[in-house]
Amino acid sequence: MVRTPCCDERGVKKGTWTPEEDRKLIAYVTRYGCWNWRQLSKFAGLSRCGKSCRLRWLNYLRPNIKRGNYTNEEEEIIIRLHEKLGNKWSAIAAQLQGRTDNEVKNHWHTNLKKRLMMNKHKASSVSITHDDHHEEVVPKSSDQPKTTATADFANAETTVDQIPQIDYFDYPELWSPQPSSSVVSSMTTDTAVAITAADGLVVVDNATSAAMETIYGDNFWTEPFLADNSYNPTGFYTPLIEPEFLYPSFDGAI
């Protein structure tokens, strides 16, 4: 089967997204939903491949994304699940609220993988140093190896449902690769909630919110396009597309 490329190579921009492109994408998806990424990129006035738009939205722009600062608990989950599932990053990320598969994958390759390698080298007396934002876990040789979560997981025959503390498997609704129907339950004091004029809730973490404000100024979340936003805090993008929105009549720009 001959597959058509996901986008016409001509005139398709690549590389880093500009704030202006981000703004267009956010504005469009927030307003109309992601009904078709390929078409969406055109209507949003973006010279980008549809896949690129999708990736940018899912990995960076959508609300509820938690960035940086992996907790020990998150790392434990990643390690355990990786042991169990292998490189099923999307499946692993699905168990981590606010984390994307790309981010989990990157974190694995840049941090956890190396750490596990080191742990395997230092079989008995292990000294594991978490990176900057993590508390240092330095088990003394006299300590129970239990304290070295990573070292333990590397060799343990674990099962998924042995994951500590968070019983995701008791909550099948959390299994969705889509970001979390558990947004509300995951809300912490870091979480900001923007209430739109249409009584829609847009739940964002502070990092996302701060990023938006950095790029667009303090009024980003109160921009007019949010008034009828169709973003669903469950992470599913229900466009609520009215016929005239399906093929917007505007000429490329919002």
Next chain:
DNA sequence: AAACTCGGCAACCGCCCCTGG
């Protein structure tokens, strides 16, 4: 201060799966 190295991560690539006609 400049050059160089390295690590982190955003983004791209290409294959696979699913769905609708």
Next chain:
DNA sequence: TCCAGGGGCGGTTGCCGAGTT
């Protein structure tokens, strides 16, 4: 049942900033 298109996913690349020499 077949085919085309769209989305999902994992692997990989390359840019960029921080650290080092």
